Amino acid sequence: MSQDAKPIDVAVGILMQPNGDVLLGQRPEGKPYAGYWEFPGGKVEPGEGIFAALQREFKEELGIEVLDGEPWCGVEHVYPHAHVRLHFYISRQWRGEPQSLEGQAFAWQGSVGVQPLLPATIPLIQWLDQLRYGEPA
């Protein structure tokens, strides 16, 4: 895909527990960057709102209903396979217990220790630590 192509919008959700733990998932076989860790989410469909896409993806992948989401930050990244515009939301309220409906591995993480992470997601981890634990002294 050409780097000039219009970016693809992707809705991404960071589920955050009261203790600050966040949920990561591992990309399945058959997708670009299979085995890499990411925050759950996926491409926004034509005519779909970003938060609606996020709710749909969480229903499909994890079987939960995301009840609220605060837009947090946007990141654009050009991969060899696609030019993506990622819309990250932080969600603290959902209904149901996450289950792996599409065979992916998921992990709740405090300080994120799973590796490797998708390149565009790497900077988020430090920003997230600043959000959860404050600026380093």
Ligand SMILES: Nc1nc2c([nH]c(=O)n2[C@H]2C[C@H](O)[C@@H](COP(=O)(O)OP(=O)(O)OP(=O)(O)O)O2)c(=O)[nH]1
């Ligand atoms: N979900 C998610 N996607 C991310 C993150 N970081 C990052 O660069 N991406 C990129 C990888 C992909 O190019 C794109 C998401 O597309 P995808 O292929 O996983 O989406 P999808 O589930 O809708 O895929 P499909 O229906 O086409 O199979 O966003 C992240 O933290 N979470």
